[in-house]
Amino acid sequence: MLIDEGTIARRVAELGERITEDYRGRDLVLVAILKGSLTFTADLMRRIALPLSVDFLEACSYGSSTDSSGAVRVLKDLANPIEGRDVLIVEDVLDSGLTLNKVTEHLRAKSPASLRLVTLLDKPARRRVAITPDYRGFEIPNEFVVGYGLDHAERHRNLPFIGVLRPEAANRG
Ligand code: IMP
Ligand code: MG
Numbered sequence: 526m527l528i529d530e531g532t533i534a535r536r537v538a539e540l541g542e543r544i545t546e547d548y549r550g551r552d553l554v555l556v557a558i559l560k561g562s563l564t565f566t567a568d569l570m571r572r573i574a575l576p577l578s579v580d581f582l583e584a585c586s587y588g589s590s591t592d593s594s595g596a597v598r599v600l601k602d603l604a605n606p607i608e609g610r611d612v613l614i615v616e617d618v619l620d621s622g623l624t625l626n627k628v629t630e631h632l633r634a635k636s637p638a639s640l641r642l643v644t645l646l647d648k649p650a651r652r653r654v655a656i657t658p659d660y661r662g663f664e665i666p667n668e669f670v671v672g673y674g675l676d677h678a679e680r681h682r683n684l685p686f687i688g689v690l691r692p693e694a695a696n697r698g
């Protein structure tokens with residue numbers, strides 16, 4: 526166990542309060558990056574006391590199951606235009622930054638009024654491109670984590686807490 530349910534909930538509430546202050550009077554669209562940020566988005570949106578909309582984007586990066594290769598592809602694009610709107614990308618974990626780099630480029634081409642990033646987890650030690658989140662839940666060490674939406678080979682997303690995957694479990698797949 527790395528971060529328990531209560532700690533996650535308190536931090537998500539704090540992030541929601543800050544986002545509420547910052548986006549008052551704006552035209553907020555949350556763009557959840559599937560599938561990992563599903564849980565975080567569901568909790569965070571209920572802590573933002575503003576009118577907002579939610580859209581989804583699914584990206585995949587090639588590579589081994591615990592390391593992304595850098596080649597990123599958009600599997601599912603947004604359902605609605607974001608031109609002129611205030612977009613907040615909601616991500617589960619910022620690791621190398623390669624995925625978010627591509628996603629940001631992809632979204633910027635759609636001409637939003639503003640584009641910012643909230644990530645629940647940040648592993649700055651792993652960064653390969655210069656990306657800094659505008660809001661971040663927790664800075665974590667360089668470990669592969671699962672739970673609260675995060676998977677390893679599509680498993681463990683339903684754990685209510687965030688835990689470190691044991692190397693034996695990672696090898697078993
Ligand atoms: P990046 O492109 O290396 O920043 O990787 C971002 C994506 O890799 C995230 O959206 C996750 O899907 C996945 N990822 C990175 N680190 C972890 C982890 O510790 N656990 C589960 N998924 C991770
Ligand atoms: Mg993933």
